[in-house]
Amino acid sequence: MEREGTATERQRRATASQVDQWAVQDHVFKIYGAFASIPRSAQSVILELQRDKHVEYLTRGLQQLGPSFVVLDANRPWLCYWILHSIALLGESVDDELEDNAIDFLSRCQDPNGGYGGGPGQMPHLATTYAAVNSLVTLGGHKALSSINRDNLYKFLSRMKDSSGAFRMHDAGEIDVRACYTAISVASILNILDDELAKGVANYILSCQTYEGGIAGEPGSEAHGGYTFCGLAAMILINQANRLDLASLIDWVAFRQGVECGFQGRTNKLVDGCYSFWQGGVFALLQRLQAFGGEGFGTSDVEVEWVSDSTSEGDDEDRDSSDDNGAFHPEQNQEGHQSSSHSPENSTAVHIQHSRHNQLGPLFHNMALQQYIVLCSQEQEGGFRDKPGKARDYYHTCYCLSGLSVCQYSRSKNENSPPLPTSVLGPYSNLLEPIHPLYNVVSRQYHDAREFFSKY
Ligand SMILES: CC(C)=CCC/C(C)=C/CC/C(C)=C/COP(=O)(O)OP(=O)(O)O
Numbered sequence: 001m002e003r004e005g006t007a008t009e010r011q012r013r014a015t016a017s018q019v020d021q022w023a024v025q026d027h028v029f030k031i032y033g034a035f036a037s038i039p040r041s042a043q044s045v046i047l048e049l050q051r052d053k054h055v056e057y058l059t060r061g062l063q064q065l066g067p068s069f070v071v072l073d074a075n076r077p078w079l080c081y082w083i084l085h086s087i088a089l090l091g092e093s094v095d096d097e098l099e100d101n102a103i104d105f106l107s108r109c110q111d112p113n114g115g116y117g118g119g120p121g122q123m124p125h126l127a128t129t130y131a132a133v134n135s136l137v138t139l140g141g142h143k144a145l146s147s148i149n150r151d152n153l154y155k156f157l158s159r160m161k162d163s164s165g166a167f168r169m170h171d172a173g174e175i176d177v178r179a180c181y182t183a184i185s186v187a188s189i190l191n192i193l194d195d196e197l198a199k200g201v202a203n204y205i206l207s208c209q210t211y212e213g214g215i216a217g218e219p220g221s222e223a224h225g226g227y228t229f230c231g232l233a234a235m236i237l238i239n240q241a242n243r244l245d246l247a248s249l250i251d252w253v254a255f256r257q258g259v260e261c262g263f264q265g266r267t268n269k270l271v272d273g274c275y276s277f278w279q280g281g282v283f284a285l286l287q288r289l290q291a292f293g294g295e296g297f298g299t300s301d302v303e304v305e306w307v308s309d310s311t312s313e314g315d316d317e318d319r320d321s322s323d324d325n326g327a328f329h330p331e332q333n334q335e336g337h338q339s340s341s342h343s344p345e346n347s348t349a350v351h352i353q354h355s356r357h358n359q360l361g362p363l364f365h366n367m368a369l370q371q372y373i374v375l376c377s378q379e380q381e382g383g384f385r386d387k388p389g390k391a392r393d394y395y396h397t398c399y400c401l402s403g404l405s406v407c408q409y410s411r412s413k414n415e416n417s418p419p420l421p422t423s424v425l426g427p428y429s430n431l432l433e434p435i436h437p438l439y440n441v442v443s444r445q446y447h448d449a450r451e452f453f454s455k456y
């Protein structure tokens, strides 16, 4: 019998994953082919976001959770966040009864000693604490925001802090970059972040940046989009982003956009709609980081600063290979497959503009990514999925919509200036609400929460 890990076994696995890759590409290119054969005038209908269907699917999900929220035992605050945030991104809100049910349920998940568990009476956990806090920020208003016991939450965060400075997910739980991000994100949005909580976090995250440039969950593991988002966002929140090797991080994330136009989470894996946010969100963070004092992110000693109101040149008209609908048409080779030398990553080389403040230019093909989300991840009957052939779910709906919003605003001057129609794939009615990329909550809700927590 062959031992797992022998050369033959590894080769067989590599071949199998190559076959998966081709199957997904075939599937996706058939969709693009069918789309391209439709008359131009009809294409914008196909590119339409099925807003009503999405809201219907999401609201039904929240209703099914019911007043007692009895399904998916340890994930219920996550379901609340994925659904509520998706509804907010679509510019809608929930009715008073659903809102009250959600607040009451989340209050019952709050531990008497601080933090939120996956359900009432469950041990508090950093991931569900992040989901619960972001849900309550998304609902907004006095009842939701004042239901968070910030003194106890601070105690919970201090208890999750390891002597190394990094955080663990729960009492005696695992230490990783996700824990560092969720702790710092929650502390920051609730205005309880201080030097004690931040101490040592940067050194841990630095130890997770790999030779590829992305960030892994733990030291010695593989770079992954989910952890790269968490690591970079946490570093920005504690004002230490300049200590990362940002040049190699940019390279790594830029090369994760595949020929299918979507993003993969890590090298040699399949594209998946949820990475539209985990990887797309990394670009949103990078684009708002202003580098100064050096030649650019590749220079040692360069200082970087988060700019809340980006001073970029604004919405430009650079359309790459997009047509009137903004659709991206991958060049086809004779077999009808896209030539690898014309992948989005190649057609939009990484530009780092060396303006006075080393402002970053476009780093990814945002039209191509919108195309993957709208044509390949969107379910016409509502909801979004990983890729064609997979079922829709609330996690993918949340992160596809978050990624779509990031794309639509990626060329905007600042969050208050709406994008030009040329930045929105399909009809302009596809435009979503802008998000604050450090926390992934809708900008308006973030500002309301900031104001609330600066007073109380
Ligand atoms: C805020 C918070 C809790 C963030 C979580 C971030 C996140 C999505 C981390 C990814 C975890 C991971 C290694 C997935 C790989 O799954 P896989 O092997 O099924 O997928 P892949 O083939 O696409 O890598």
Ligand SMILES: [Zn+2]
Residues within 6 Å of the ligand: 272, 273, 274, 275, 386, 396
């Ligand atoms: Zn996914």
